[in-house]
Amino acid sequence: MSAPLAVSLGDPAGVGPELIAEAWLRRGEAGLAPFCVVGGATVLIHAAGSRGVELDVRQVRSLAEAGEAFGAALPVIDFEHDCPPSLGSPSREGARLALHSLTRATSLALSGEASGVVTGPIAKSKLAAEGFTQPGQTEFLADACGLPHEDAVMMLAGPSLRTVPLTVHEPLAAVPGLITRALIEHKARIVARALARDFGLPDPRIAVTGLNPHAGEDGRMGREDIAVIAPAIAALRAEGLSITGPHPADALFAARERNRYDVALCMYHDQALIPIKTLDFDQGVNVTLGLPIVRTSPDHGTAFAIAGKGLASAGAMIAALRMAGECAGRRTASEAG
Incomplete structure (x- = not known):
């Protein structure tokens, strides 16, 4: 069985805390693996109250304790790290809590105490x-893992x-100059392995978009598709x-x-994010x-x-927790086998 997940609070003035609280309240129906929040006990209780629900939190000193507590209360580690509730009004104190929560949650995953973050x-x-x-945060995680930023690949699922x-996060005008065979090949390999x-x-089907309208239409609408993208696909x-x-x-x-296909490899931000x-x-x-x-x-x-x-939907938070638990479970099973 995998260790519990570590959850970073996000900015305490935003919707993150209330959605984490609701996810825990819906843990059974959503089929969520155990998780533990880093810091912000007061913030979580207040955020849950804003949605009209009473939240039970429990201070834990380890992720092992969190797994035991999860069924009865939302486990919170680093209980002493907190700040006054200020929903909708971000503050410097809140930013400090958010950064501590992110840093500590990441370290718990890196140490193996948490199965993921x-x-x-x-x-x-x-x-x-x-x-x-x-x-x-993607680049923050890459730095924490000692990897170059290009090795941390963002997928929207x-x-x-x-x-x-x-x-x-590149200006659209800069994108054609950034698309190279090496970049396409490097990221496609990471995607396939992950x-x-x-x-x-085991054999994921990857569909690659063109850069230009109609994928360049044989070079009539731009040559990047036939000069850069197609050769990279052929090599892969x-x-x-x-x-x-x-x-x-x-x-x-x-x-x-x-x-x-199982995943679409897109050339730029909006090409990937608008459809998802x-x-x-x-x-x-x-x-x-x-x-x-x-x-x-x-x-x-x-x-x-x-x-x-x-007003905020907890759907994406619940999906993120469920997906992390499923991915962690596959890693644990693979390592055990």
Whole structure:
């Protein structure tokens, strides 16, 4: 049996704490593996109260204790790390708690005390004042694992679709110059290994989008598709990967097309995120592939404007916790076998 998951609180002024609380309350019906939150006991209780529910929390000093407590109360480690509730109003004190929670949850996963880490949504601008220098939590996890940022691959996963953006937070004008054969091949290999290891897909089918409309239409709408993307796909296919493309992105996400692949490798941020958020907005999970630890996160932000108003859906948080537990279980079974 896998160890409990470590959950970072996210920004305590956002929707993360209330959704973590609701996920624990729905743990049975959702089939969630045991998890433990790092810090913020007062924040969690107050956030749950804003949704009209009473939350039982229990202080634990180890993840082993968390597993024992999970059925009766929400386990919280590092109980002394807390801050006054301030739903919708981010503060420096809250940012400090968020950074501690993220750092400690990651270290628990790296040490093996936790089977994986599920990260609540953060406000990066607030964390910057506390020494958070990475572009996002994905890069933070890569640094913590001692890996270059390009080895930590972001995948968005929902019930209908999985997508991977080849380039992430880059200006659209810069994307064509960033797309290289080496980048496509490197990320596709990481995706294939991770889907086999963590998702039980020994020969995952990867569909690669084109960069230009109609995948360039034989060079008439841009040559990147035939000069860069197609040769990379050919090289990967020669290695034995089940990979196809470049496919016109405007047709690849139709229902009948989605049955033909397990993941779509997309050229840029919106090409990957628009379809997943259209199809699976309330159940989308951000998964970091390529790490020595399991990491998932709900695919939404802090949503300060609706924090504490009972409007935020817990679907993505529940999906992130469920997926992390399933991936951790596969790793544990593989190592035992």
